[in-house]
Amino acid sequence: MSDMKLEQDQKQTPSENAPKMRRDLSPSEAVHEKDWSDHKGILIVVEQRGGIAKKVSWQLLGEGRRLADKLQTHLSALVIGSNVSGLAKEAIYRGADNVYLCDSVELENYRTRPYSKVCLAVIREYKPEIVLLGATYTGRDLAGAIATHLPTGLTADCTQLDVDENRLLLASRPAFSEKMLATILCKQYKPQMATARSGVFLALPLDPTRQGDIITIPSQMTEGEIVTQVLDFLEQTDHVSLEDQEIIVAGGRGLGGPEGFVMLQEFADALGGVVGASRAAVDAGWIGHDHQVGQTGSTVRSKLYFAIGISGAVQHVVGMQNADMIVAVNRDPQAPIFKVAHLGIVGDLFTLVPALTEAIRAQKRNSGSVPVAL
Numbered sequence: 588m589s590d591m592k593l594e595q596d597q598k599q600t601p602s603e604n605a606p607k608m609r610r611d612l613s614p615s616e617a618v619h620e621k622d623w624s625d626h627k628g629i630l631i632v633v634e635q636r637g638g639i640a641k642k643v644s645w646q647l648l649g650e651g652r653r654l655a656d657k658l659q660t661h662l663s664a665l666v667i668g669s670n671v672s673g674l675a676k677e678a679i680y681r682g683a684d685n686v687y688l689c690d691s692v693e694l695e696n697y698r699t700r701p702y703s704k705v706c707l708a709v710i711r712e713y714k715p716e717i718v719l720l721g722a723t724y725t726g727r728d729l730a731g732a733i734a735t736h737l738p739t740g741l742t743a744d745c746t747q748l749d750v751d752e753n754r755l756l757l758a759s760r761p762a763f764s765e766k767m768l769a770t771i772l773c774k775q776y777k778p779q780m781a782t783a784r785s786g787v788f789l790a791l792p793l794d795p796t797r798q799g800d801i802i803t804i805p806s807q808m809t810e811g812e813i814v815t816q817v818l819d820f821l822e823q824t825d826h827v828s829l830e831d832q833e834i835i836v837a838g839g840r841g842l843g844g845p846e847g848f849v850m851l852q853e854f855a856d857a858l859g860g861v862v863g864a865s866r867a868a869v870d871a872g873w874i875g876h877d878h879q880v881g882q883t884g885s886t887v888r889s890k891l892y893f894a895i896g897i898s899g900a901v902q903h904v905v906g907m908q909n910a911d912m913i914v915a916v917n918r919d920p921q922a923p924i925f926k927v928a929h930l931g932i933v934g935d936l937f938t939l940v941p942a943l944t945e946a947i948r949a950q951k952r953n954s955g956s957v958p959v960a961l
């Protein structure tokens with residue numbers, strides 16, 4: 588994947604408060620036109636449902652800590668919801684220097700307007716130079732609403748973040764049909780905003796000795812002012828969330844058809860894991876899209892990842908290369924997957940997978956545990 592650097596275009600509809608940029612100015616000149624030095628610090632918007640934070644929020648706090656230390660600035664978290672004061676403390680334990688907490692009953696469920704109004708109030712008052720959110724359905728919706736109202740640029744779905752000597756956020760994401768990694772800069776406006784994928788960054792271990800201020804933020808709308816209502820949540824019972832799994836057994840085109848995935852499911856059950864897939868298998872209709880790993884699927888950080896009958900195309904590898912232990916099974920010794928695998932088995936998967944399943948079952952019968960140390 589090659590690198591390129593893009594600069595976000597001038598916003599099409601800047602508000603009255605936005606800096607005026609002449610068309611003939613290059614972005615590097617324009618950045619000096621307005622003094623942004625009152626914008627300091629990094630803000631992570633923590634996403635939660637039912638009082639449980641999404642993993643990506645803690646991962647962003649980990650990455651935010653690294654960036655804040657590099658910029659020698661502070662790291663803040665924004666927690667919005669109802670009965671979520673525990674999450675505010677956890678945000679401190681996970682790396683934040685301080686937390687803005689907006690805890691109110693009408694914020695129990697995510698709704699764009701009341702949540703974005705809280706974010707806008709915090710950003711306008713405390714002026715962070717960088718704002719980061721998870722690239723979840725909620726995070727994408729919220730980030731777009733905030734960026735539009737500020738206004739500022741927003742780089743969506745990042746897989747790498749960094750900062751340069753001019754305090755610019757280097758937000759990198761796959762581009763051009765996922766064939767290139769584009770690094771996108773927002774030079775004209777503050778805060779610089781990005782959403783980032785789950786499973787890419789590392790959360791810091793919980794440290795209950797960390798101290799930090801929790802600043803209470805009032806809710807910005809009453810229930811009567813909010814036009815949308817959440818009537819019910821219908822859980823998708825057959826949905827697989829690969830991002831939270833410790834053991835993933837992924838299969839590709841080499842499985843030959845949907846019946847190959849029945850065999851793989853037995854292997855995953857024996858190991859106590861879940862089944863993942865390459866896009867080739869998903870596109871063939873052998874398994875659902877929520878099992879897909881890779882650039883257009885999930886990014887995983889499992890402790891153990893089996894790649895079975897998967898060649899190792901770059902679009903697959905970017906989604907699983909951060910697994911702690913990668914075991915590849917492929918009959919082609921030249922398959923690129925062996926370059927990222929910690930352990931490679933060259934052979935026919937239709938012989939190897941049933942044998943491995945049986946060996947694990949036998950081990951469980953004898954010792955009562957899976958022969959995998961996690």
Ligand SMILES: Cc1cc2nc3c(=O)[nH]c(=O)nc-3n(C[C@H](O)[C@H](O)[C@H](O)COP(=O)(O)OP(=O)(O)OC[C@H]3O[C@@H](n4cnc5c(N)ncnc54)[C@H](O)[C@@H]3O)c2cc1C
Pocket residue numbers: 764765838839840841842864865866867868879880881882883884895896897898899900901902903906916917918919922934935936937
């Ligand atoms: C924009 C874009 C986005 C994409 N996003 C994704 C993505 O998110 N995830 C993804 O996975 N792909 C993605 N792809 C597709 C990717 O480029 C590959 O085409 C795909 O990953 C290949 O899947 P595969 O490895 O299962 O199939 P193949 O490349 O066909 O590999 C099959 C492998 O199985 C092995 N095999 C066959 N039979 C056996 C056997 N009996 N025993 C052992 N080994 C056997 C073969 O040696 C081969 O290595 C994307 C592509 C594009 C252009």
